Amino acid sequence: MFQASKLPLLFLFTAILFAGCGEVEDTRPGQPVKHRQVAFKEIVKTFEPMGVMLRKGDYDADKFLPMAEALLAKRDGPWAHFGPDTNYPPTKATPEVWKQPEEFEKDKKAFIAATDTLLTAAKSKDKAQVGKAYDAVHDACKACHKQFKER
Numbered sequence: 001m002f003q004a005s006k007l008p009l010l011f012l013f014t015a016i017l018f019a020g021c022g023e024v025e026d027t028r029p030g031q032p033v034k035h036r037q038v039a040f041k042e043i044v045k046t047f048e049p050m051g052v053m054l055r056k057g058d059y060d061a062d063k064f065l066p067m068a069e070a071l072l073a074k075r076d077g078p079w080a081h082f083g084p085d086t087n088y089p090p091t092k093a094t095p096e097v098w099k100q101p102e103e104f105e106k107d108k109k110a111f112i113a114a115t116d117t118l119l120t121a122a123k124s125k126d127k128a129q130v131g132k133a134y135d136a137v138h139d140a141c142k143a144c145h146k147q148f149k150e151r
Contacts (some may be wrong), residue, residue: 006082023090024044024089024090025090026090028086028088032081032083032086033081033086033088033089033090033091034090035078035081035135036077036078036082036085036086037078037090037092038077038083039077039078039081040077040078042074042077043071043074043075043078046070046071046074047071047104047137047138047141048062050066050068050071050134051134051138053067054127054130054131054134059127059130061122061125061127061130064122064130065113065122065123065125066080067120067122068115068118068121068122069119069122071115071118071119071137072115072116072119073106075111075115076112077107077110082097082104084098092149093148093149094098094148094150095146096147096148097148100147103147104144107140107143107144107147107148108144110140110143110144111137111140111141111144114133114136114137114139114140116139117120117133117136117137117138118130118133118134118136120133121133121134
């Protein structure tokens, strides 16, 4: 019979076991999946602080503009790493990226255009315009993720 006093040890053992089961590593030459994942993470690290600033009501146009410029500098990072032979673990991309390349390209272009609009809004320093442009970038990300990223 299992003793309740051993329950914490069981949980600890299970946690250690699962900690060793990390994510699959990209071992292919050039590591394209890893590079695009890193590039997307860099985009998020740049984009999310802008959203925090807007949501908290701490909008500072002089701090927001460099963040928008940094987003523009990083926005092209992942796209070159979506080659025809890059649909393998650890990808989070759905097969639809390769089955519907025109649609994927359309979503990519929508994201690029939205980031251009965000930079223009940031240069205007108008909070309402910036908020609307930020939401458009967020919506572009969300639309692409809905169809082209595993959840």
